[in-house]
Amino acid sequence: MRPAGTFDVSYAEDMAIVRTRLQWILVALVVAFIIALPNFSGLYWLNVITLMGITLIAVFGLHITTGLCGQINLGQSAFMAVGAYTSAILTNALGAEWFLVVLPLAGINAGIVGTIFGAPSLKVKEFYLAMATMAAQFIIVYLLIHSDEFLGTTLFGGPNGLGVPPANIFGFFEFGTDFKMYYLVMALVMIMGLLALNMTRTRVGRAFVAIRDNDLAAEVMGINLFYYKLLSFFIGCFFAGIAGALWAHYFYYIQPEQFTLHNSVWYLGMLVVGGMGSVLGTVFGTVFITLLDALAYNVAPFISAALPYLPQNITYVVGIILFAIVVIVFLIYEPRGLAHRWRIFKASYRLWPYAY
Amino acid sequence: MDMFLQLLVTGIMVGGLYGLVALGLVIVYKSSRVLNLAHGGFLMILSYVAWQFAEPWGLPMWLSIVLVMGIAVVLGYGVERIILRPLTGQPILATIIVTLAMFEALEGIQTLGWAGLTQGYHNFIPSTAIALGPVFIEQHYLWSFVVAIVLFLAFLAFFRYSRHGLAMQIVSEDHQVARSLGIDVRTVFAQTWVIALIIAAIAGILYGALHVIDVENANIGLIKALPVVLLGGLESLPGALVGGIIVGIAEIVGAGYIDPLVGGGSADIIPLTLMLLILLIKPYGLFGWVRIERI
Numbered sequence: 001m002r003p004a005g006t007f008d009v010s011y012a013e014d015m016a017i018v019r020t021r022l023q024w025i026l027v028a029l030v031v032a033f034i035i036a037l038p039n040f041s042g043l044y045w046l047n048v049i050t051l052m053g054i055t056l057i058a059v060f061g062l063h064i065t066t067g068l069c070g071q072i073n074l075g076q077s078a079f080m081a082v083g084a085y086t087s088a089i090l091t092n093a094l095g096a097e098w099f100l101v102v103l104p105l106a107g108i109n110a111g112i113v114g115t116i117f118g119a120p121s122l123k124v125k126e127f128y129l130a131m132a133t134m135a136a137q138f139i140i141v142y143l144l145i146h147s148d149e150f151l152g153t154t155l156f157g158g159p160n161g162l163g164v165p166p167a168n169i170f171g172f173f174e175f176g177t178d179f180k181m182y183y184l185v186m187a188l189v190m191i192m193g194l195l196a197l198n199m200t201r202t203r204v205g206r207a208f209v210a211i212r213d214n215d216l217a218a219e220v221m222g223i224n225l226f227y228y229k230l231l232s233f234f235i236g237c238f239f240a241g242i243a244g245a246l247w248a249h250y251f252y253y254i255q256p257e258q259f260t261l262h263n264s265v266w267y268l269g270m271l272v273v274g275g276m277g278s279v280l281g282t283v284f285g286t287v288f289i290t291l292l293d294a295l296a297y298n299v300a301p302f303i304s305a306a307l308p309y310l311p312q313n314i315t316y317v318v319g320i321i322l323f324a325i326v327v328i329v330f331l332i333y334e335p336r337g338l339a340h341r342w343r344i345f346k347a348s349y350r351l352w353p354y355a356y
Numbered sequence: 357m358d359m360f361l362q363l364l365v366t367g368i369m370v371g372g373l374y375g376l377v378a379l380g381l382v383i384v385y386k387s388s389r390v391l392n393l394a395h396g397g398f399l400m401i402l403s404y405v406a407w408q409f410a411e412p413w414g415l416p417m418w419l420s421i422v423l424v425m426g427i428a429v430v431l432g433y434g435v436e437r438i439i440l441r442p443l444t445g446q447p448i449l450a451t452i453i454v455t456l457a458m459f460e461a462l463e464g465i466q467t468l469g470w471a472g473l474t475q476g477y478h479n480f481i482p483s484t485a486i487a488l489g490p491v492f493i494e495q496h497y498l499w500s501f502v503v504a505i506v507l508f509l510a511f512l513a514f515f516r517y518s519r520h521g522l523a524m525q526i527v528s529e530d531h532q533v534a535r536s537l538g539i540d541v542r543t544v545f546a547q548t549w550v551i552a553l554i555i556a557a558i559a560g561i562l563y564g565a566l567h568v569i570d571v572e573n574a575n576i577g578l579i580k581a582l583p584v585v586l587l588g589g590l591e592s593l594p595g596a597l598v599g600g601i602i603v604g605i606a607e608i609v610g611a612g613y614i615d616p617l618v619g620g621g622s623a624d625i626i627p628l629t630l631m632l633l634i635l636l637i638k639p640y641g642l643f644g645w646v647r648i649e650r651i
Contacts, residue, residue, distance in 0.1 A: 072449060074456075120635040126448045127391045127590070131582050132635050135628040138579055142625045149617070216650075261578075265456045272453050310468065317464045324461030331450050331457075332442040 017197060034186050038179055045294075046178055052290040053185040054246045059270050059286050060196040060279070061239025066268070067277040068205060069232035070212030071121050072129050075114075075136035076240050077263035081144060081256065083110040083241025084248035088164045089155055091249075096165035096174075099249070107241035113140070114237025121229045137261050144256035161255030164248045181250050188246065192239060197279045199235070208232055209277070269327040275337025284338040292326060293319045358490045363612040364605060365488075369497035371604020372504040373562055375597040377576060378584035379511060380555040382596045386528035387548040389448075390440060391590070393455040396577015397462030398553055402428055403560030403569050404466060407475050417480055424557045432553035436546045459574065466571050475569040477561070500562040507558060508597050511551070515593060524548060528591065579624060580607075583631035589644025598642060603627050 008014040018024055038046050058076055065073045087106040091099060117136035121129050147156035156162070167175040167184060175184050199205040207228045210218040219225050248254045266289065274285020296319035304314050330337065377399065384392045402424055409420035439458065443450050466472065481499050485492040515521035527534045527544045534541055563573055584603045588595025611623035640646045 066449070070449075072452060117632075120632070120639070124635055124639040127385075127452070128586070128635060128639055130391075130393075130452050131586060132632060134578060134582070135632050138628050139625060139632075142621065146621060262460065265453075265460055268453050269457060272450075276449075314468070317467045320460050320464035321468075324457040324464070327457040328439055328454055331446070331454050332439070335446055335450060 015201075035183075038182055043178065046182055048290065048294050050178065050182045050185050050250060052286060053182075053189045054243050054250065055267070055270070055290065056189050056283065056286045057192045057246065058240050058243035059267050059282050060192050061236040061243070062267050062271050063196060063236075063277070063279065063282045064199055064208070064239065065118075065232050065236030067271055067282070068200065068212060069208035069229065069236075070215075071118065071229060071232055072126070073114075073118075073133045073233070073236060074130050074261070074264050074268070075117060075133040075140070076236075076267045077259045077261070078137040078140040079110045079114045079237040079240035080244035080247060080263075081140055081254075081259035082113045082237075083107060083244030084254045084259070085144065085156060085162070085244075086110065086241065087245035088162045088248045088254055091165055091167075092162070096168040097171040099167040100169055103242060103245050106245035107238040110241025110244060111234040111238040114233045114240070115230050118230060118233030118237075121233065122226055134261065137264055141256045141259060157255075159256065161253060161258075164252050164254060166252065167249040175249065185246055185250070188242065192242065193279060193283070196239075196282070200279070204228070204231065212277070266323065269323060272327055272335075273330045273337055275339030278337075278339040280342065281337050281339025284342065288338060289323060289326070292322055296322050359612065360609070362491050363609045365491045365493060366497060367605035367608035368601055369493065369501040369604070370566075370608055371601035372501040372508075372597070373559060373566065373600070374576075374580050374584050374604050375600025376504040376507060376555060376562070377559045377581045378588065378596040378600055379508060379593065380552040380559065381577070381581055381585050382588075382590065382593055383511075383515075383524070383548050383555075384552045385585070385590050386593075387524050388440070388444075388545045390451045390455070392552065393452065393578065394458035394462060395552065395556055395581065396574040397459040398428075398431070399556040399560035399563070399577055400569075400571060400574040401462050401466055402431075402553070402557040403564040403573065404470050404475070406557070406561050407477060407564065407569050408470075410477060410480075411475070417477070421558075421561060424561070425554050428553040428557040429550050432550035433546050435553075436549035440549070441542065441545070459577075463571060463574060466574075472571055475564075477565050477569070481565050496566045500566050503558070503562060505597075507555070511555075512593060520544075520547060580627055583627035583634070585641075586631050586634050586639075587641050589641030591645045592641070592643035595641060595643035603630065606630055 013019075018027055037049065041049070058080055061079075062073060062076050065071050083106040086109040087099075087102050090102040090105060094102065114136075117133060120132040124132070144156055145159045148154055148158040167181070175181050200209070207218070207223045210221065210223055211225065211228055211232075215225060215229075244259075247258075251258075270285040270289045271282060272285070273288055274283065275281030297315055300315040300318045303318060304310060334340065377395070380399075381392055381395050384390055384395075405427055406420050406424040409415045409423050410417050415423070435458070439454060440451070443454060481496050483494060483496060485494045486498065515525060523534070523539045524544055524547065526537060526539060527541055531541050534544070560573065563576065567573075580603065584596060584599040586599070587602055588597070588599030607623050607626045610626040614622045614626075634641065
């Protein structure tokens with residue numbers, strides 16, 4: 001909501017994403033911060049933030065499938081696996097310099113697989129759909145582990161996984177270090193974020209929102225449910241595929257066990273904590289949960305030292321329990337997420353010192 | 357043919373247990389429309405608690421089982437009161453994510469309490485096999501099947517004849533009707549959670565006796581019980597047993613013939629494939645209520 005007296009006087013102004021001078025300054029500051037960050041963050045935080053960027057792309061996809069279109073997807077991590085394997089196999093076969101060609105292919109392949117597993121969404125929804133996508137999670141990982149026997153090929157590497165070459169732009173530039181990879185990931189985060197942001201404002205995005213709010217009413221209004229539900233899965237899983245490809249080229253090594261249900265649940269948790277249906281909320285949620293996990297990672301040794309009778313691998317436990325508590329607390333006390341808090345803050349900032 | 361019979365009987369035995377696990381999902385779903393994706397997590401954690409009582413602390417097994425049921429009652433009541441009740445009226449996505457978060461937390465608690473180690477009940481059920489014509493049945497399987505069936509019938513009778521059970525049936529039909537009949541819907545929710553967790557405890561102990569007690573046991577609430585409830589229909593109690601036995605047979609017989617070809621592990625995937633097929637063909641299962649929606 002904008003304060004009284006603020007009008008758009010041209011179509012360009014009406015369509016602008018960044019509207020005010022303050023917003024431009026904020027955007028410039030954020031971009032400058034992102035560019036400058038590796039110079040003063042240590043290697044640990046650089047890795048945390050690069051991984052956060054990859055996660056963010058996957059959560060953007062989930063934002064489109066689940067947040068905008070309301071189709072629950074519990075298999076985002078498995079669709080990332082599809083993207084990662086596509087990229088790994090293609091760059092191994094063609095050569096790493098074709099990375100820019102392979103990246104969209106990885107997304108498209110993940111999108112197609114996602115569409116196949118999203119097909120039950122035409123007949124069922126809610127719990128039933130959650131079950132179908134969860135089945136996708138287990139089946140895809142199982143097929144990757146047993147690819148040797150099932151598909152009769154060692155192309156997928158079976159349980160041992162695959163080595164992946166560093167990403168490379170047509171032989172001119174190689175993303176061989178964490179430092180360079182960080183910039184690649186951040187550039188893609190911005191591109192994908194912009195895509196996700198604009199998605200809400202297109203015909204497709206509005207159709208998604210109509211389906212989320214009431215799919216029967218949407219159908220009556222003339223929205224083709226068959227087309228748009230599958231499209232939401234395709235786009236959401238396309239994002240997952242891109243994220244998976246980046247994951248593969250970031251770790252130089254992929255394995256079926258990296259893509260677990262656990263990850264898919266975390267992505268959904270990030271979406272919930274940030275606030276469904278808002279790109280800004282998605283960013284908030286992902287950053288918040290990632291920082292929380294990093295906090296758990298750094299605090300756990302102290303807890304271990306203070307309580308020596310606990311088992312050793314407490315890092316994982318602290319993170320997971322903190323995550324569960326945060327998600328549950330958010331769902332109970334602020335189901336609209338951090339994005340809603342941010343809106344409240346903005347409104348009160350604009351109206352200050354008046355109450356309304 | 358002997359192999360087929362052997363697999364068939366084993367499948368039925370395993371299926372009875374799956375039906376019991378699924379029963380815990382169905383009764384919560386029926387009354388409160390919450391699909392408890394954390395059911396497997398509770399099952400796993402309660403089986404560890406039982407192990408803790410029975411093995412390191414050396415209590416007799418019957419006493420451990422009684423104590424675990426007491427814990428299940430407290431846990432069920434607490435979870436409903438603290439986590440699920442505030443979410444009444446929220447979109448269904450909220451309950452899905454909240455139960456998944458509980459699932460994660462329970463796995464974390466397992467690592468905290470038992471360091472992720474695999475355990476087993478010793479001297480609980482003898483492991484010798486009984487010959488039945490050409491078929492051999494391990495006593496583990498037989499016991500778990502018999503207990504599962506007896507419990508199943510007991511719960512069916514409870515729902516059909518007892519006052520509380522009938523109240524639960526009414527709540528599952530319509531909350532407003534239930535209220536106008538003087539039934540406190542919230543109490544019924546709490547009762548269903550308590551019963552579901554008692555069932556989870558028993559199923560967990562039986563499953564632990566059948567295989568091992570492991571973190572991975574939590575997954576049977578997802579990859580085994582969900583296909584079962586879907587096949588039987590989310591709202592049907594007998595459907596859970598029928599679905600359980602069908603899934604058990606499909607899994608054991610299928611795995612018996614497919615595993616030699618693919619090198620193992622297909623038992624985990626057959627129920628899920630079955631589930632996807634059911635979702636595409638007959639999404640409301642054998643006995644589920646077909647949902648009619650109006651705008």
